[in-house]
Amino acid sequence: MADRWLKCNCLLASAAALWLAALSPIPNVARGISYGLALVSSVQLVQDSKRLMIQDARRAALAVMNLELEQVEIALSAQNQEQALYEIYGAAPTQTYPPEVHQELIDSLNHLVQEPSADHPVEASTSTSEKKAFYLAVKSLLEVKGETYVIEQVLKLGGRRWEEGKQRLQQILDEGLRNEW
8 A cells, every 4th residue: 555655656756857857948859758758657647546546435435334333243232231131130021020029039139249259149148038039030040141150150169169069059949949939
C-alpha cells in the first residue's frame, strides 16, 4: 500500500518536472518529448490513483463491516448472557414457578454468588427452608448448566474430588426427592 502511494507521488513529481522542463527554453523536439512524457506520467498517475481510491473505499467498507459485526457480536453475547441469567434465576418467560419457589431460588442463588469462599454452602445451611432453596437452585442449575458446572462451581468439588462431588450432588438430589421438594 505504501509503495503505491510512493509510486503516485513519484509520478506526480515527474509529471510536474517534465511539464516545467517543456516550458523552459529548450529545442522543440525536447519540448515535444517532455510534453509527451509528462502526459504519459499523468495518465499513469490517474490510473494508479483510481486503484488507490478503490482500495481505500474497500478498506473503509471492510472496516465499517467489521465494526458492525463486532457490535452485532457484542449484542448477541449480551442477549445470550441475559437469557442465561433468566434461566439461572428461573425468571425465563417459559418457566412457571410458584412465586415462593421463585423467590427461594433467587435467594439461594444470590447466597451462592455472594459467598464464594464457602467450600460447602450446604453444610452451613441448617434450616429446612434453606436446604429446600439450595435443592431447588441446584436442580435448576443442573437443568441449565449441567452436572459438571454444579459439582465444580457450586459444590467446589472438582478435579481430584470429583467422585466426592458426585456423591454430594446425589445426596442433595436424594434429600430433595425424599422431602418431595
